[in-house]
Amino acid sequence: MATDLRLPTDRIVRPDKDRFLDDENPFEAMMSRFDRAAELLDLEPGLYKVLRHPEKQITISIPVMMDNGEVEVFTGHRVLYNTSRGPAKGGIRFDLHVSLEEVKALAAWMTWKCAVVNLPFGGAKGGVVCDPLTMSAGELERLTRRYTAGIINTLGPDSDVPAPDVNTNERVMAWVMDTYSMRVGHTVTAVVTGKPVEMGGSLGRREATGRGCMIVTKEALKHLGMPINKTTVAVQGFGNVGSVAAQLLKREGCNIVAISDRTGGYYNKNGIDIDAAIQHARTARSLEGFKGGDQITNEDLLTLDVDVLLPAALENVITKKNASKIRAKIICEGANGPTTAGADSILDEKGVFVIPDILANAGGVTVSYFEWVQDRGGYFWTEEVVNDRLTEIMCNSFKEVLRLATQHKVNMRTAAYMVSISRVATVHRLRGIYA
Numbered sequence: 001m002a003t004d005l006r007l008p009t010d011r012i013v014r015p016d017k018d019r020f021l022d023d024e025n026p027f028e029a030m031m032s033r034f035d036r037a038a039e040l041l042d043l044e045p046g047l048y049k050v051l052r053h054p055e056k057q058i059t060i061s062i063p064v065m066m067d068n069g070e071v072e073v074f075t076g077h078r079v080l081y082n083t084s085r086g087p088a089k090g091g092i093r094f095d096l097h098v099s100l101e102e103v104k105a106l107a108a109w110m111t112w113k114c115a116v117v118n119l120p121f122g123g124a125k126g127g128v129v130c131d132p133l134t135m136s137a138g139e140l141e142r143l144t145r146r147y148t149a150g151i152i153n154t155l156g157p158d159s160d161v162p163a164p165d166v167n168t169n170e171r172v173m174a175w176v177m178d179t180y181s182m183r184v185g186h187t188v189t190a191v192v193t194g195k196p197v198e199m200g201g202s203l204g205r206r207e208a209t210g211r212g213c214m215i216v217t218k219e220a221l222k223h224l225g226m227p228i229n230k231t232t233v234a235v236q237g238f239g240n241v242g243s244v245a246a247q248l249l250k251r252e253g254c255n256i257v258a259i260s261d262r263t264g265g266y267y268n269k270n271g272i273d274i275d276a277a278i279q280h281a282r283t284a285r286s287l288e289g290f291k292g293g294d295q296i297t298n299e300d301l302l303t304l305d306v307d308v309l310l311p312a313a314l315e316n317v318i319t320k321k322n323a324s325k326i327r328a329k330i331i332c333e334g335a336n337g338p339t340t341a342g343a344d345s346i347l348d349e350k351g352v353f354v355i356p357d358i359l360a361n362a363g364g365v366t367v368s369y370f371e372w373v374q375d376r377g378g379y380f381w382t383e384e385v386v387n388d389r390l391t392e393i394m395c396n397s398f399k400e401v402l403r404l405a406t407q408h409k410v411n412m413r414t415a416a417y418m419v420s421i422s423r424v425a426t427v428h429r430l431r432g433i434y435a
Contacts, residue, residue: 026105026315032341034108037417040408047425054104056080060150062128064143067136074143078126078151080160081107084427087158088124089114089365091165091194092147092172094140098127109336110365112420113358117397119369124160126151132167144172148179155180157190157376163368164194174199190375193368202371204386205364210244210312211387212363213334215394216355217245217308218252220330223402224353232306234258234328236265236298237313238277238287241334241361245310247274254308258293258301261286261313265301266293303327311338318343326352333357348411356413358420359401366393 031052038048062074077100080088090110103125111123128147132140154160155176164173173192177199180191189200197203204211221228231254235246238261246256256274258267263286266272273292280290302309302317303325311317312334318326323339323346331347332355333339339347339354347354367390374380381389397419405415 025101026337027101027108029341030105030108030337033344033413033417034112034421036414037421040410040414041418041422041425043421043425047428050428051082051421051424054079054081054107055083056154057100057104058151058154059100060147062143062146062150064139064146066139074128074130074147076126076128076147076150077103078154078160079103079107079124080154081123081125082111082424083122083159084424084431085115085122086120087122087156088154088160089119089121089163089193089368090124090126091163092126092128092168092176093166094128094130094132094143094168094172095166096129096131098129103127106336109358111424112417113362113365114369115420115423116358116401116416117362117366117393118423119366121161121365121369124162125165126162127165140172141175144175145179148176149183152180152183155191157188157372161190161368161372162192163365170194170196170201190372193371195371200371200375202367202374202386203381203383204390205367205371206240207244207248208367208386208390209241209334209361209364210246211248211390212366212394213241213245213310213312213332213360214248214252215363215391216360216398217249217310217330217332219395219398219402220332220353220355221308224329226307226329229253231255231308232257233308233310234301234304234306235310235312235334236260236301236317237311237335238281239312241364242310242312243274243278243281245312245332245334246272247278249308249310250274257306258296258304259287260296260298260301263288265296265298266290267296267301267304268293308332310334314338316340318347320346323347324350326350329353331355333360336361344411344413354412355398356416359397359412359416362397363390363394366390 058078060076062076106125107123114121173195177192181187195201233254233256235242250256255271305327308330309328310332315337318339320342323343330353401415405412
């Protein structure tokens with residue numbers, strides 16, 4: 001990031017630092033990190049106001065004919081947070097806990113995540129309040145298509161490009177793509193990413209987020225002078241991100257001593273057989289009953305004496321209540337928002353090296369970008385090319401954030417936000433405000 005982008009100190013906004021330290025409000029908790037970075041960047045008041053507000057918030061009712069013949073009405077959201085750098089990019093989640101505040105926070109996260117790895121995307125997020133585990137495939141398809149129809153005016157490869165998220169997958173993206181394509185009258189593969197490879201998806205996409213976590217963890221170990229073959233790792237969350245990250249880190253020489261999912265955790269000081277755990281989880285649909293380690297709780301896993309802790313499950317699992325008990329030297333945030341704003345200062349005081357979520361788990365959106373590029377060009381890359389280009393972007397982004405952290409004597413999270421906000425703000429200054 002060029003130093004000449006900094007502004008005079010008399011143009012700075014100095015927000016009330018305690019106002020947004022609310023662990024219960026995901027948007028305000030996330031924006032407390034934004035405020036700190038904005039202050040260090042001397043962000044002018046006008047731009048501060050622009051970047052603190054989403055561009056567009058859509059809430060719709062989604063009537064769906066259920067299998068029993070009754071009509072249920074669901075609520076759906078789509079937030080486009082900032083599109084100054086390019087089309088909005090962000091997943092769609094189906095979950096009972098979806099709220100507008102959560103979707104807004106995740107859309108802002110996507111804005112900073114795309115910018116920190118320098119992708120030509122803005123940030124978005126979507127969600128539907130529902131329990132997909134109780135719904136049939138037919139009900140989910142009708143829900144998806146009606147939701148897509150409700151937000152279709154924002155969708156498009158040049159405007160808003162969804163992807164899978166919590167409780168959605170390749171199949172759901174195929175339904176979104178088909179609904180959009182039927183509306184415009186021709187097939188548009190680039191309107192979503194995370195699709196099946198057979199219909200324009202990218203090789204390497206499924207593993208991309210976990211692979212990105214592995215890449216930046218290796219970079220952190222190298223920076224701290226910690227030999228990878230003596231590194232112990234605990235992974236909370238054994239879904240796509242956690243299982244892939246654990247598998248790849250083990251292949252690199254790390255000793256994965258603990259894993260967990262929603263049913264609980266397992267610890268083995270001699271190392272978990274990750275391939276066996278993946279096979280068990282695939283067969284049993286969870287880690288419950290896995291015989292490869294002693295049972296522990298998810299809370300216990302977070303405070304194990306390990307070199308690397310990789311939270312890849314839920315938001316807000318590291319809080320003011322347990323941050324002082326964290327014994328890991330490195331935290332690689334595979335999930336979005338696993339650490340609350342209130343826990344940041346405690347981890348700083350303990351000297352924990354945190355690789356923030358907007359950098360650590362950016363591998364997924366990076367390969368989503370590759371998929372979008374391949375769809376637009378009609379030419380598809382080998383998995384080796386995808387992984388090589390992902391490695392280059394993740395390594396360069398880590399080094400850029402680390403350089404700024406060292407230069408300004410701030411932690412990696414603040415530095416990552418500074419990189420992101422600077423890039424988004426620069427484009428706003430160049431484009432100006434349309435009147």
